[in-house]
Amino acid sequence: MDSGKTDRIILHNLPFKPMLTEAAIQQRVGELGQTLRERLAGGQPSFVVMLKGAFVFAADLIRASRLNGEVCFVRTSSYRGTASEGKVRLHLAPDPAEITGRDLVLIEDIVDSGYTMQAFLPELERLQPRSITLVTLLHKPEAQQVPLKIDLVGFVIPPHFVVGYGLDYDGLGRHLPAIYQLDEQY
Template sequence: MNSDHISLHNKQFEPYLTADQLATAIGAVAARLNQDYAGQQPIFVSVLNGSFMFTADLLKAVTLDCEVCFIRVASYEGTSTTGKVKEVLGLTEELAGRPVIILEDIVDTGHTMRMLLETLGAQKPASLEVATLFLKPDCLQHPLEIRYVGLSIPNDFIVGYGLDYDGLGRNYPDVYKAV
C-alpha cells in the first residue's frame, strides 16, 4: 500500500479527487450562483456536519450579499444510510419570501434532501434550490431536481473534505474512496 492511501476504522481508502479538482468544481458552482442570483440576497442553508468545508469555500467565491445559517440532520450510520432522517438542530431564520439555497456535501439516496425540501418549502421561500458538491445519480431513490452540482460521481463510498466514516476523515483536503 502506498503512502497516499489512508485507513479509517480499519477500512482502506485510496486517492480519488484532489483539493484542486474540488476547488475547480466549487468555483464553477459559485460562478453560476453569482450569475443566477445577481441583485438578490439569498440565504444559504448549510447542512452540517458534512457540508462545512464546501460551504466555507463556496461562500468565499460567492460575490453576492448573502446570509448563511446551519441545520444539522443525520441519516447515516457507518457506510450506509439508515433511510430515516432525524433533524438534530433546527433552523431559526425566517425563510418566507426569500431566495433559499440548501448547501449539501453529497446527495445520494435523496432521503435527506427530500425531507429538507419539504420542511424548508413549508416556510414559503421565494425560491428553493439545492447546491451540492457531490451527486450520486445512480443512488437516487427520490425524483429530485438538483440545480447546482459540483461533481456527479459513481456509487463509491468517499471520505475527506467534510465527508466522514463514523466521524473520521472530514479533515482531509482531498477526497478518498473506499478500496
C-alpha cells in the first residue's frame, strides 16, 4: 500500500481514493446499533456474519447494539478481482441450532447486485428462524439486479468498487479504517 498527499492508496497497482471517513463510518455504525437495540430490546438474537468482508463491521455493530446474543459465521463468494462473477458459492454454512426459532441479525458488508442475498436468504429461511433483520453497511441500488428487502442500510453509494473497513481487493485493504473507491481518473 502506498499513501500520498491526496490520501490515495494503491492496492495491487490500482489506485483508490477516499469515499467514507473513519469518523463517518463509526457514527453511522453507532446509529445502526442503537436501532437494532430498540428493535430487538430484551432479545438475544443470533448475529449471522457474512465472511470475510463483514467481520469488521459486524464486530463494531454488535458492540454498538449492546445486545446479548450468539455470533455465527457464514462464508459465500461471488467476486473475482473487482467484478462479481454472478455465481454465488456457499463455503461455510450456518449451524441450524444457532438459527432455528431465533431472531437473526444478518450482517453483510455490501449489497450491490443482490445475488448473494437472493441465493442465501432462502437457505436461512429453510432453517425456520423467528425473524431475519438484514443489515448492510453499504448498498449500491444502481447495481442491484434482483428485488431484495434490506432492513437497515449504513450508506447508499454509487456503483463504484470499494475497499476498506473489511472489504478487500483480492485480499488487500481489509485493514483500512475508512472506505476507498477505485479511482478510475488516475
